[in-house]
Amino acid sequence: MVAANDIYFLRNIWYHAMASQDLKPGQMVSKLLLNEPILFGRTRSGKAFAIRDICPHRAVPLSCGWFNGEDVQCCYHGWRFDPAGKCVEIPSLMDDQEMELGRFDVRAYDTKEVQGNIWIYMAEDERQSVPPRFDVPRVPGFDDDAQPVVSYTMRFPCYLDHAVVGLMDPAHSPFVHRSWWWRGAKLNPEIKWFDPSPYGFTMRRHTMANMGRGYWLIGGVPDNEIRFSLPAVRTEETVTKKYRVTNLTTVTPLSDDQTDVTFQLFWNIPWGFLLKPITPTLINAFLGQDRDVVIKQQEGLKHESVLRLIKDSDTPARWYYQLKKEYARSQQENREFVSPVKTQQLKWMA
Numbered sequence: 481m482v483a484a485n486d487i488y489f490l491r492n493i494w495y496h497a498m499a500s501q502d503l504k505p506g507q508m509v510s511k512l513l514l515n516e517p518i519l520f521g522r523t524r525s526g527k528a529f530a531i532r533d534i535c536p537h538r539a540v541p542l543s544c545g546w547f548n549g550e551d552v553q554c555c556y557h558g559w560r561f562d563p564a565g566k567c568v569e570i571p572s573l574m575d576d577q578e579m580e581l582g583r584f585d586v587r588a589y590d591t592k593e594v595q596g597n598i599w600i601y602m603a604e605d606e607r608q609s610v611p612p613r614f615d616v617p618r619v620p621g622f623d624d625d626a627q628p629v630v631s632y633t634m635r636f637p638c639y640l641d642h643a644v645v646g647l648m649d650p651a652h653s654p655f656v657h658r659s660w661w662w663r664g665a666k667l668n669p670e671i672k673w674f675d676p677s678p679y680g681f682t683m684r685r686h687t688m689a690n691m692g693r694g695y696w697l698i699g700g701v702p703d704n705e706i707r708f709s710l711p712a713v714r715t716e717e718t719v720t721k722k723y724r725v726t727n728l729t730t731v732t733p734l735s736d737d738q739t740d741v742t743f744q745l746f747w748n749i750p751w752g753f754l755l756k757p758i759t760p761t762l763i764n765a766f767l768g769q770d771r772d773v774v775i776k777q778q779e780g781l782k783h784e785s786v787l788r789l790i791k792d793s794d795t796p797a798r799w800y801y802q803l804k805k806e807y808a809r810s811q812q813e814n815r816e817f818v819s820p821v822k823t824q825q826l827k828w829m830a
């Protein structure tokens with residue numbers, strides 16, 4: 481049994497903040513992440529940064545002010561902050577009035593940009609400047625300069641865990657994703673090996689048997705491997721002799737009941753541009769089905785706080801809850817993370 485409304489977010493871990501394409505040079509974007517208002521900006525020279533979106537003077541959001549491509553100026557009294565959060569100017573000060581501006585710095589967040597995505601490290605404590613313990617997640621098989629061919633973000637009106645569990649659940653497809661272009665309602669047996677992998681688990685690489693109807697497009701029967709890691713990063717590699725298609729799905733909590741799901745595709749298919757115009761429509765339809773059922777679930781969760789997860793088909797969901805709990809505990813106790821996942825074969829009908 482799992483307590484459905486036990487709301488907490490992991491700290492000291494990288495979250496997907498946004499796709500690089502959503503932050504242009506000279507632009508700032510304000511976004512709530514883990515209930516914290518954060519201002520993202522990209523300098524004119526192209527470097528992305530993130531600082532707390534609240535002016536330390538009298539709490540006006542800095543996003544209400546101006547960004548000249550180098551520093552951010554508050555709209556109320558014009559205090560200026562650089563991309564590292566340092567207060568660099570207080571316009572009301574006379575030349576002979578000394579003030580240590582460093583007392584008014586705003587919190588800055590570590591960010592890192594790879595493969596067309598901006599990641600943010602949500603440290604536990606702003607004063608504790610512990611460098612991130614590990615690097616940002618990467619899409620396997622593509623180098624750091626690779627860009628997603630398609631990137632699509634959808635907001636789910638639910639708590640993080642329900643979006644994550646909904647996306648990793650292997651048994652919902654025949655009911656939620658019925659469509660002529662993907663699959664019908666017939667159930668087939670699935671038997672797969674799972675192994676622990678860093679901060680998560682991997683569905684072991686195998687040759688796909690029950691292919692969805694779209695796979696002929698990528699040149700034959702592919703191999704498939706799905707990897708999940710905390711806080712909510714899923715990659716699915718689909719590889720044929722000729723081509724490689726990798727889906728990156730990330731889930732990021734904005735608040736207790738708003739969550740962003742970003743679905744991206746990376747591929748090396750030379751004629752892939754032909755598919756590009758239709759993919760956003762397909763992704764929208766597909767993710768929309770996941771979101772719609774989660775919206776229905778929200779109705780039930782107002783009256784029920786316990787989830788009764790079963791073996792095998794809900795085992796990935798159970799692992800998710802265990803992994804999250806263990807990560808939080810290992811942080812609290814300041815010790816190494818010990819994976820609760822053991823190599824196991826899972827069987828289900830889907």
Ligand code: FES
Binds near residue numbers: 535539540558559
């Ligand atoms: S509130 Fe920002 S400068 Fe005064």
Ligand SMILES: [Fe+2]
Binds near residue numbers: 646647652653656
């Ligand atoms: Fe789904």
